[in-house]
């Protein structure tokens with residue numbers, strides 16, 4: 224886990240724990256042993272380097288769940304050993320020196336960094352703070368303000384910036400671990416013998432510009448504003464404050480440990496660590512090990528907002544794409560819109576003129592699939608109106624012109640992939656690629672598996688998603704796939720709540736208070752109220768006899784209030800994009816209730832939240848039961864990246880299991896109670912899997928603590 228060798232008079236300690244040299248127990252022991260070996264060998268200096276692709280990328284995150292990070296030697300103890308080393312120490316940073324990895328480097332006397340390396344303290348993304356001295360050493364090395372910025376943003380720094388801040392002492396051209404280690408050994412050889420006390424970061428003074436009270440008051444307020452309800456950024460500021468105020472470095476460290484322990488034991492850290500692993504699970508497709516086909520060109524059919532956004536996704540990654548629409552005017556308008564979107568990014572300094580040019584050159588247009596440019600594409604994404612017959616006609620055409628092995632994908636959000644595939648002679652090459660609007664911005668991609676989609680097809684769209692920079696989740700074929708299926712009951716209950724006594728704000732406020740970016744009605748105003756309306760009209764068999772029809776939603780669409788695009792929906796948008804309560808809507812709803820013979824009543828925020836969220840979670844369990852979702856954590860990713868669910872809650876399934884009071888047992892009981900009181904749809908029928916999981920959780924809760932844990 225760490226190997227020591229002497230090169231001349233310099234000791235080289237190489238940390239080896241693939242894939243990212245995380246600082247698990249074996250590595251921690253290896254470092255302590257290596258320091259002892261260096262001392263025993265009389266090394267004049269010690270270089271710490273990472274084997275393989277990177278310097279350690281942090282503590283071993285998997286250990287936090289088991290408490291393994293507390294097994295000695297802890298990372299704090301390893302770092303203290305380095306801090307007190309009797310010879311100069313040099314960190315040779317390549318790859319990604321992150322979290323505990325950078326904290327190890329901060330405890331070294333010198334830092335040599337590859338020009339291609341990144342370093343940073345991303346613990347905040349895991350709901351933690353740098354808990355191995357990072358909050359105490361980084362401000363001493365580079366000052367409080369930049370240190371707080373690095374730690375509260377969690378964003379990595381390149382070598383040039385690290386050098387400018389004084390974090391890296393030397394930037395070297397080598398990129399690979401061998402080369403950087405060699406350069407660091409050379410650097411160490413040139414050092415004078417003995418430790419220069421001014422290089423010991425923990426011994427440096429810490430001055431706060433403008434005074435402690437004013438500086439940290441402003442820093443905490445800034446962190447609070449940016450924190451989206453998360454606690455870790457605030458405690459990072461508090462830990463740095465302790466670095467400034469504590470009577471000794473050790474006292475500051477001890478405060479850091481307390482704050483770290485507080486975060487580590489809290490729900491936010493658990494949720495964010497769940498998200499970390501969930502993000503890395505999504506690309507793993509159970510039972511598929513076929514290699515992906517190369518995607519070097521694409522065609523997008525339909526030059527609407529969605530088609531334009533999808534074309535931009537390809538162009539952004541340098542993949543030539545043909546935008547196809549039979550209307551030259553539609554193509555012209557869309558190309559103008561795409562250019563305008565890129566130009567807006569240039570104006571904001573987010574894109575260079577050169578890149579704008581390169582991206583626009585990636586996009587060509589055609590008014591027919593017969594155009595020769597269309598027949599050579601490796602992959603097609605159909606993005607026309609949500610009408611089955613139209614989509615089938617396009618797939619028939621695609622079948623006739625596409626080369627063998629090309630992927631035929633549909634961006635449908637609700638239609639049956641198998642029915643679409645049936646229009647072709649190659650259903651094995653057909654699947655869904657459900658982008659979320661605006662496609663060039665939203666990070667989620669639901670790839671949908673048809674019953675005949677081949678392993679190669681699935682491997683290719685999953686790889687494509689990654690290449691486009693999306694979080695690609697594999698879903699099964701059903702109405703709405705994962706996200707829109709789960710959101711169905713959530714939206715329908717929102718209409719019924721209006722009918723029973725709420726005004727729009729009463730429905731949206733509790734959902735926003737939970738931390739979602741917007742409530743269900745605001746979401747519909749943003750997406751367009753006509754979307755759901757058209758789906759209901761086009762798919763008359765959508766609801767069964769057990770489903771209450773959302774007539775109120777039809778009525779508001781028929782009143783021409785389609786949401787933000789008509790400046791009026793469930794709210795008024797005459798003055799801009801902020802939803803404003805509209806007395807007309809309140810009156811409209813009241814009249815509707817009267818017409819339906821419903822006596823309106825006051826509905827608590829708790830009931831509103833439960834009636835929106837519980838059907839969603841229930842449907843999530845049904846998705847698992849039916850194999851529509853591969854794993855619970857995939858569902859969470861869909862909601863984090865497609866629907867603005869707050870990361871600190873880990874996603875709806877994590878929230879249901881671990882954060883909502885009473886966990887699954889109470890949720891299952893509440894679901895059944897609401898379902899009996901408001902039998903509005905099959906989304907209230909409890910999922911067998913949910914009931915099973917609730918029973919398991921109840922049993923685990925009732926079981927006595929294991930003896931070892933109570934001893």
Ligand code: 3HC
Nearest residue numbers: 245280281282283284285319321322323345353354355503
């Ligand atoms: N601990 C445990 N496993 C880790 C890990 C870590 N710190 N970092 C990455 N891994 C695992 C991933 O889960 C993944 O495993 P899998 O192949 O089984 O799914 C594998 O390493 C490769 O990771 P990625 O797929 O993310 O590989 P990339 O090349 O895309 O990215 C990376 C590499 C930039 C290092 C990225 O993995 C990353 O950002 N890791 C987390 C870094 C981090 O948050 N460090 C701080 C940890 S907390 C800490 O140090 C606390 C301390 O202050 C006390």
